[in-house]
Amino acid sequence: MIMNIKRRVFLRGSLAAGTLGVAASAGLLTPQxxxxxxxxxAFKAKSIDDALTAAMGEASNTASDAIKIKAPDIAENxxxxxxxxxxxxxxxxxxxLLAEGNASPLVATFMLGEGAVADVSTRIKMGKTxxxxxxxxxxxxLHSARKSVKVTIGGCGG
Amino acid sequence: MAxxxxxxxxxxxxxxxxxxxxxxxxxxxxxxxxxTGELIPAHFINEVVAESGGKTVMTSNWSGGVxxxxxxxxxxxxxxKGDEVKISWTDNQGGSxxxxxxxx
Amino acid sequence: MKITKLTVAAxxxxxxxxxxxxxxxxxxxPAEDLKLYRDYFSKRFPGIPLNEYGNGVYAxxxxxxxxxxxxxxxxxxxxxIEAGEGMWNKPFANGKTYGSCFGxxxxxxxxxxxxxxxxxxxxxxxxxxxxxxxNNGEKPLKYKxxxxxxxxxxxxxxxxxxxxxxxxxxxxxxxxxxxEGKSFYFARRGQLNFSCASCHMQSAGxxxxxxxxxxxxxxxxxxxxxxxxxxxxxxxxxxxxxxNKQVRAKPFNAQGKEYRNLEFFLSHMNNGIEYNGPSxxx
Numbered sequence: 257m258i259m260n261i262k263r264r265v266f267l268r269g270s271l272a273a274g275t276l277g278v279a280a281s282a283g284l285l286t287p288q289x290x291x292x293x294x295x296x297x298a299f300k301a302k303s304i305d306d307a308l309t310a311a312m313g314e315a316s317n318t319a320s321d322a323i324k325i326k327a328p329d330i331a332e333n334x335x336x337x338x339x340x341x342x343x344x345x346x347x348x349x350x351x352x353l354l355a356e357g358n359a360s361p362l363v364a365t366f367m368l369g370e371g372a373v374a375d376v377s378t379r380i381k382m383g384k385t386x387x388x389x390x391x392x393x394x395x396x397x398l399h400s401a402r403k404s405v406k407v408t409i410g411g412c413g414g
Numbered sequence: 415m416a417x418x419x420x421x422x423x424x425x426x427x428x429x430x431x432x433x434x435x436x437x438x439x440x441x442x443x444x445x446x447x448x449x450t451g452e453l454i455p456a457h458f459i460n461e462v463v464a465e466s467g468g469k470t471v472m473t474s475n476w477s478g479g480v481x482x483x484x485x486x487x488x489x490x491x492x493x494x495k496g497d498e499v500k501i502s503w504t505d506n507q508g509g510s511x512x513x514x515x516x517x518x
Numbered sequence: 519m520k521i522t523k524l525t526v527a528a529x530x531x532x533x534x535x536x537x538x539x540x541x542x543x544x545x546x547x548p549a550e551d552l553k554l555y556r557d558y559f560s561k562r563f564p565g566i567p568l569n570e571y572g573n574g575v576y577a578x579x580x581x582x583x584x585x586x587x588x589x590x591x592x593x594x595x596x597x598x599i600e601a602g603e604g605m606w607n608k609p610f611a612n613g614k615t616y617g618s619c620f621g622x623x624x625x626x627x628x629x630x631x632x633x634x635x636x637x638x639x640x641x642x643x644x645x646x647x648x649x650x651x652x653n654n655g656e657k658p659l660k661y662k663x664x665x666x667x668x669x670x671x672x673x674x675x676x677x678x679x680x681x682x683x684x685x686x687x688x689x690x691x692x693x694x695x696x697x698e699g700k701s702f703y704f705a706r707r708g709q710l711n712f713s714c715a716s717c718h719m720q721s722a723g724x725x726x727x728x729x730x731x732x733x734x735x736x737x738x739x740x741x742x743x744x745x746x747x748x749x750x751x752x753x754x755x756x757x758x759x760x761x762n763k764q765v766r767a768k769p770f771n772a773q774g775k776e777y778r779n780l781e782f783f784l785s786h787m788n789n790g791i792e793y794n795g796p797s798x799x800x
Contacts, residue, residue, distance in 0.1 A: 294460045294506075299477040328585040332729075332800040333746035336481045338588035355479065359444070363479035366488070369470045373429060376472075377487035379589070381442070381479050408728035420596055433592050482749045483594040 298362050304354055307362035308391060308398065311352050317391055317398035320345065325403040326377075327388045334384070334407040340377040345394040348374035352393075357386025357407075382407045421515035423499045430493035430517050432464065434486050434501050442478030457507050462486060465500045466493055466517075493517050543697040543704075548686040548786055551700065555787045559735045562722060571736030572791045574799060578723050579730050586798065595671055595744040595796045598751050602672025605665065610654045616669070619650035627677030627793045631684060631782050633692040640695050640778040644670065644753060648773075661772035662756035667742040671751055674742065674795030681792055682739060684785040699783030702776060703734075708767030714780075738785045740797035747800060754781060 298310035305315035326340040341351055348368055353376075354361040363380045374392065382388075387402040418437040423430055436459065443456025458478040464471045471490045493499075495517055502512035546554070559571070566577055576583040606624050609615050620626050630643040644666055648658035659666040686696045703714045717726065718734035725731070741754040755772035758780065762769040770776040 294475055299460075299475070328581060330581050331585065332582045335749065336589065336594075336746040338485075338585050340487075340588075358479055360477060360479065363477055365475045367473040367475075369472055369490075371469070371490040371492040372472045373489040373491060375431075375487075375489045376474075377485070377588075379481040379485045381481055418597075420592075422592065435592050435594065435596060437597050481746075483597075485589075485592055485594070487592075 295365070298365070300360055301362060302360060304356060304361050304389065307354060307360070308352065311362060311365055312350065312391065312393055312398060314398065317400040320392070320399035320401060323390055323392055323399060323401035325388055325390050325401050327403050327405050329404075330406045330408060331382060332408060334382045336379050337382050337388075337405060337407075338377065338379050339388055340375075341390040341392075342376075343374040343390075343392050343394070343399075345374065345392055345399060348392055348394045350393045351376060352391040353378070353380070354389040354391070355380060355382045355386060356389060356402075357382065357384040359383065361389075418511045419501050419503070419513035421499060421501055421513055423493075423515050423517040425493055425495055425517050428491045429489050430466070430491070430497075430499070431487065431489045432499050432501075432515075434462075436462075436484050436486070436503060436511075438482070438484060438503075438505065440478055440480055440482040440484060444478075455507075457505060459484060459503045459505045462501065462503045464488060465502075466490065466497055471499075543701045544693070548693075548696055552787060552789065555735065558719065559722070559733055563733065568790055569792055571733060571788075572739035572794045574736060574740065574797075575730050575732035577736070578733065582730070582800070589798045593744065593796075593798050595742075595751055595798065598668045598671045598744070599675045599796065600672075602668040602670065602675075605669045606672055610651070610656050612655050614654045616647070616650055619646070619653070624673045625676040625680065626673055627795070628680035628683060631778065631785055633685070633687055633689065633695065633782070635687065635689060635692070638691045639775070640782040642773065642778055642781055643673070644755070645773050645778070661753060662759065663748070663750060663752050667751035667753055670742045670753060671796040674793060677793045678795070679792055681790055682785055682788045684782065684789060686782070686786055695779045696783055696786065698776075699779035699781070702780045703783055708762065708765035710765040710767075712765045714761070734784070734787070736788055736791050738781065738788050739791050739793055740795045740799075742796050743799050744796060745799050751796065 295311055298307050301307035301310055308315040308317070322345045323341065323343040327337060331337040339353065341353060350368060351366040351374065352362060353364045355363055364378060366376050368374065382405060385406045387404050389400060389402045391398050391400045420435045422433045438459050439457055440459065441454050441457040443453065445454050446452065447454050456478055458476065458480070460476055462474045472488050474486065497517045498514050499517060500512060500514045502510065504510040563578055570577040576586045606616050626643060630646065631640050634641045644661055647666060647669060652658055686692055706713045706716065714734065717731045718737070721731050722733035723731065738754060742751045743757070744751050753772070755777045758777050759769040759772060
């Protein structure tokens with residue numbers, strides 16, 4: 257069982273670099289059929305820049321107020337922090353959601369297919385008070401916004 | 415029908431909003447078992463694929479940093495009432511599940 | 519564990535309306551207690567409608583309320599309600615169902631807890647569930663989490679909107695159980711030497727480290743609860759257990775006499791508030 261788990265992760269990684277990459281660049285695969293292989297490098301990266309470079313090809317981004325992050329000012333429990341990201345930038349291809357204070361800051365990426373609207377929500381774990389960062393790829397460039405979330409270590413309830 | 419995915423898909427005007435709740439432990443691999451002191455192995459959904467109208471509407475990749483019993487919401491245009499939305503997840507241990515719901 | 523005199527001097531520091539604590543438990547009737555209790559909270563949190571207290575700390579704190587509402591919009595306990603429904607519908611080995619014990623109606627919350635005059639004890643819904651199981655040849659369920667919480671989630675969900683209405687009959691044994699619950703509530707315990715009232719009455723709305731203390735009024739309405747901390751459902755007695763441990767006191771048994779009597783007292787204080795379980799909390 258354990259061997260299988262390791263093998264599966266390994267295969268996915270090699271698919272991204274090998275077969276799929278070749279097929280995609282040969283125009284054999286349309287965006288709808290590309291399987292997003294799990295990007296271990298991005299999700300295990302320890303810095304925002306490394307995570308963004310691995311996930312979106314580059315780290316450099318411009319702050320944009322066309323990106324809205326909804327997250328609590330104070331998260332009463334860091335295990336479940338509701339976060340929403342929306343943007344009215346044109347032609348959003350993907351969104352990355354990061355928690356700056358987490359050991360591995362990249363929490364989720366969203367690859368928007370045909371017709372998808374730049375409006376996603378989820379609930380994330382935050383290890384400590386830090387910024388939640390949303391990075392949006394639109395027009396081939398990265399745009400970003402951040403929101404500070406205080407994570408409380410409770411007295412009794414937490 | 416999926417054992418581990420609940421889906422709500424509602425259309426308003428041209429925009430369909432899909433909300434899902436999945437049942438999954440979402441273990442990061444960094445947590446220790448209180449009783450044994452051993453690390454609990456990483457076990458988390460790492461990919462969610464949303465399809466509708468014969469197309470992949472969205473693919474989302476996660477780390478263990480998404481909360482246990484994860485929630486996901488997204489939206490898309492071009493859908494219609496009665497269309498089916500399919501949500502499929504796979505996890506880092508090779509587990510998977512999928513479910514469907516009709517847009518209402 | 520018997521308290522012959524309530525140590526209430528510190529609790530009374532706040533206001534004279536905490537009269538109910540300043541006497542022996544038996545000095546005030548349940549009806550008088552209820553009025554004093556309500557007066558205390560309405561002065562403490564002016565303008566909060568009674569039913570809002572069923573939302574716990576979210577009735578008094580806007581910041582946490584917003585993210586709580588985001589979670590409750592598609593709450594993590596929904597699959598557990600379905601699991602509970604499956605349990606309700608599945609016959610026991612002998613062919614009978616939970617419905618056989620509960621008049622075919624899962625919406626039972628309004629009937630519990632109640633004083634059983636024949637057996638001279640407080641009967642809670644989880645207790646009744648296990649009695650139903652045992653009477654039909656099934657093993658009882660553990661009381662703090664797991665399957666019983668799923669079934670309670672379903673039954674509570676069906677009971678939403680029913681009002682808490684727990685009667686303390688004019689019966690010396692019932693009054694004694696009620697007064698034992700009341701004494702428990704006001705008795706200091708544990709290394710931290712807190713009573714339930716220290717935090718949830720005297721200090722309700724104040725911070726203990728970074729937590730805002732919820733008012734005790736409304737505490738029994740939302741169970742079972744999916745706590746973010748637990749990552750799963752838990753019952754009221756699970757929380758009693760946790761709270762007692764958090765003041766470094768020895769906890770009592772879930773569904774033992776102490777916690778059932780405490781639940782009896784607390785529920786009566788919550789009369790009129792709607793059942794709104796299951797619910798999400800931090």
